[in-house]
Amino acid sequence: MNRITIDINCDMGEGTGNDAILMPLISSANIACGFHAGDPETMRHTVQLAKKYHVAIGAHPSFFDREHFGRRKMDIAPEKIYALVIYQVGALATICKAEGARLRHVKPHGALYNQSASDPGIARAIASAVRDCDRDLVLFGLAGSKLVEAGRAMGLTVAEEAFADRSYSRDGSLTPRTQANALINSSKKATAQVLDIIREGKVMATDGSTVSLHADTICIHGDGQHAVDFARAIQETLRTHSITIQSPHAAKPQV
Template identity: 55%
Template sequence: MARTVDLNADLGESFGPWRMGEDEILLGLVTSANIACGFHAGDPDVMAETVRLAVSHGVALGAHPSLPDRQGFGRRPMALRPEEIRNLVLYQIGALAGFAHAAGSRLVHVKPHGALYGQAASDASMAEAVAGAVRAFDAKLILVGPAGSQLVRAGQAAGLAVAREGFADRRYEPDGTLTPRSRPDALIGNPDEAVAQALNMVERGEVTARDGTVIAMPVDTLCLHGDGPDAAAFARRLRMELAGRGIGLAAMGERLPDATARQPG
């Protein structure tokens, strides 16, 4: 049974005067922040402010690159060449790294967003392009992806430390992929069910798919979606449940024994 786990949230997804999520509250509850880099959400001002808040809370910084799809919030698949994927990921990592450097910190991990995450999880060539971009920028960065996915395999093949991610509030398919958001049951609305799923992944390394199939799902990090109306309340509840079972919290760079990256101190 895992004795520690990382809690991450997708943050910095506001844009201009439009606000999304409870970033400042969540930054007091998570250990890692995946910060939008402008392709699906976020803008330079939001990126700078989110980095500042994360640093002030001692939360590890991660880039959250996306396909170039603001209109679709980065959730629509695109057919792009591997070199295009590599370059757009590299571009976004570099942008957020600049804000991290200006804030006296640095990036610890990279987690693709939305369709980029889903496509790279199952498409070996896309996964290799993402991993190649991460390694080209900084081989000490941790690549985040689903357990057993092409993304994790590509990261390992590239010599990167990888963090296997589980989703507390998303349903899974029998093949281990996330249930598409186009389905009405893609999200778990019942907090009791979401907490139980998260604990099952952390303690047993498994998850029950939508059809009842039990599949292996060992995790190093749990994702808490920051755009829900009850995200902060759920984060508090999950932290309490983990603590009650003797499971501590630690950022990815602190808990992965083979990671060369470390959370800035």
């Protein structure tokens, strides 16, 4: 029987106070680059923490919107989005270099992520910025989204992403946070959803329909109320089912 592995990613450096607990439970860290959360000192500390646990380091660029944690939809021209992604990715890449680590991937945050999932212009702007920063960077995007399509079209390696702690609409999009059922608050439900995604390639939408999707990586939101409980439950459940949490892009431990 083939060994099953899955990447578990988590948004980090956002000031939640959970990073040191969560880091050993995941395989990829998406580090806030200062536009929605974080600052240079936090970015550096989070890189050091990820390096300690051999977790793949990623940039988590956002709209410049600290007031709304980067979750407010914004109407910004693609060329400006390109610039803001270049700026944030470049900053974290330089911190990684100074710490003897390497930036491995990029995952947009919040509204930038959601808008790139359906807007081809925004998707191309982000993918172009990632390509121009470093063609070896992996681009994380919502499974089946325009961002994934744009990344592939530009020759990037992409990782299609699904979520442990968010519900889905029947079209495969995430349920908007403005709706009461957008967040999953039960460890049992979160772990069941993760298992369905990994083993069956499907997820149940809020209307009861089944959505087919492929996931290379699964996200736990670090700022979520139940983030630590979910991460622990998912790790234990995957271990029970002989599924290994592992990023294909992480630096290997020194022997």
